[in-house]
Amino acid sequence: MRRENAALDFTxxxxxxxxxxxxxxxxxxxxxxxxxxxSSGVWPLVRSMIPT
Known part of the structure; x- marks a missing residue:
């Protein structure tokens, strides 16, 4: 796998x-x-990572 294909663009x-x-x-x-x-139990972790 080429590196540029493995990169995830979170934006x-x-x-x-x-x-x-x-x-x-x-x-x-x-x-x-x-x-x-x-997967529905991950939301508190995700919420804690969202900048306020």
Whole structure:
């Protein structure tokens, strides 16, 4: 794999991150259902990395 093909351009996803966090936190606000959908429990980590 060529290095330039492996690079991920996070700026392409900036606009959708906050919406994704909002949807995930709404789907599982207590993070109690992580066994059914582990990806929805990542939202607190992502939220902590978003600059305020």
């Amino acid at each position: 392409r996803y900036d606009r959708g991150v906050e919406d994704a966090v909002r949807r995930a936190s709404g789907a599982d606000p207590t993070i109690a259902d992580h066994r059914r959908n582990p």
